[in-house]
Amino acid sequence: MTTVGKILVLFIMAFSLILSAVSSVVFTTSKNWKVATEAEKKKVNDLTTKLRDAEAKTAAAQKDLDTEKINYDAQAKQLNDRIAAVEQQNQLAQQQITTANGQVATAQQNAKTALEEAEANRKETLQLRELKSAVEAQAAEFKLHNAEQNDKIREMERALEAATKNNTDLRERVAKYSTLLRSSGLPDDITQVKGLESPPPVVGEVTRVDATNRKLEASIGSNDGLVAGHELNLLRTSPRPEYLGRVKVLSVDPNQSVLQVIGNTYQGKKIQEGDIVSSTIKPRL
Template sequence: MSFVGKILVVVQVILSVCFMGFAGAVYTAQNNWRAESKKLEGNLKNIQTSMAELESEYSNYKTETTQKVNDALSEAQKAKAANKLLEQQSKSYQNQLETVRAERDTSVAQAETTGEEAKFRRQESGRQRVVNKTLHNTVNDLRAKIKNLEDTIFTQSIREKNLVAKQNKLLNELKYLNKIVANLGVDPKDPAIAGMQSPPPAVEGLILNTKKDKRNGTKFVEVSLGSDDGLSKGHQLFVYRFGTKANGNRPKYLGKIELVYVDPDKAVGTVIDAAKNGVIEKGDHVNSKL
């Protein structure tokens, strides 16, 4: 084979390859265009469906809007008729107002003729109201005072009855006791009998303060107990102090006091028995029983 023939064979092969590639490209492009066409057709159908839905909605909206417009026109007609009726009523009221004004002017003229007399009567009535109010307030104050006095009298009468009953009871008891004392042959005025009293209740308190009289050496102590605790003048209390751990916390006896002055919440006593090895101080304890 000649050289030219070889070249032609090569060219033919190259052209065949090119045509095959071109054919493949055309086939691929055809498939792509077909797919794109189907996609566009689907989009078109969707758009057409949306258009149909929008046309349906627009038709419904148009119908509803038309109905609303018709209703609004009907309401406007009714409002126009009502406005016309109101205008007629306004004219009627205006005529009535003119009539009332005329009657008012007539009444004012009549009132002016009797104005001075009415003014005098008003002034007199005002003065009388002031007097009546003052009298009314005075009567109310007197009634309140009378009510308070009646309540006080009633309360005092009940208290008086109770006191009289209590006094009668005490007098009867005193007579009975005097009879018993007389039968026993004891003189009630005997100092030993007069000083007798019931023993103090079981109480416990503290020494609040101590003070010594420089003139006679009597030592006074103030305790945290009083008549509210059942104590009275003449009662005797014992004074002691708590011990330490060294002696087993045993209390230490410091002496005995006798109350000479009693308040509801505290009392004052004098030392009648002092321990030789202890001094009563603030903070010590007092007890009615050892």
């Protein structure tokens, strides 16, 4: 039995006691018992009707209370489910926030790295621009220098063309001079032509004489300044100084030379090893 039911029972019992007391008083004091009884019955009926109405209302109230309790339990369950769902959503949102914070930190680090790279790229771009300007200036200078070199090359080509032409002319002239020299009995070798000049101051010994007594070898050569064509005096110093004639250099090595007697020796004397060839010792005839 619910609390409301208990209250109603107590109320009914109290009401019954009161009614009994009132009835007793009425019965003892009333002269018209029938009227009084009828009146009391009517009151009892009224009270019974009211009690029934009250019980009906109590039952309806209990029913409404049970309905409200069921509704409350259902709403409480819905609210608890919604709270659990909200808590789950909050937990998921918190995880998403944590993930987002990590992503934000990563994005910030990436942005910082990107800014550093952009700054490095900007500096590198400035350096490249400066280098490009320097290279362009150098290229312009190189073009100017190249143009100057091309002008010089063209001038040199013209000079080479003129030199080639002059060289051809000189070759033709040298060929003519060589032919003229050979036809005159003179050598066309420039080293031999130098032999026509005065020989350097030299003194050497005859180291070998051929069987014809016309050619001989001496101990002086190109290291001493001799060239083919030089003419030297041929002398003898022992047992007494005497002049033997003139010799002409035919060929030279660094330390020796081959000479030929010009004409005949003085008084037909034979040349001997140890005789002297010299450009500085003059003959005494």
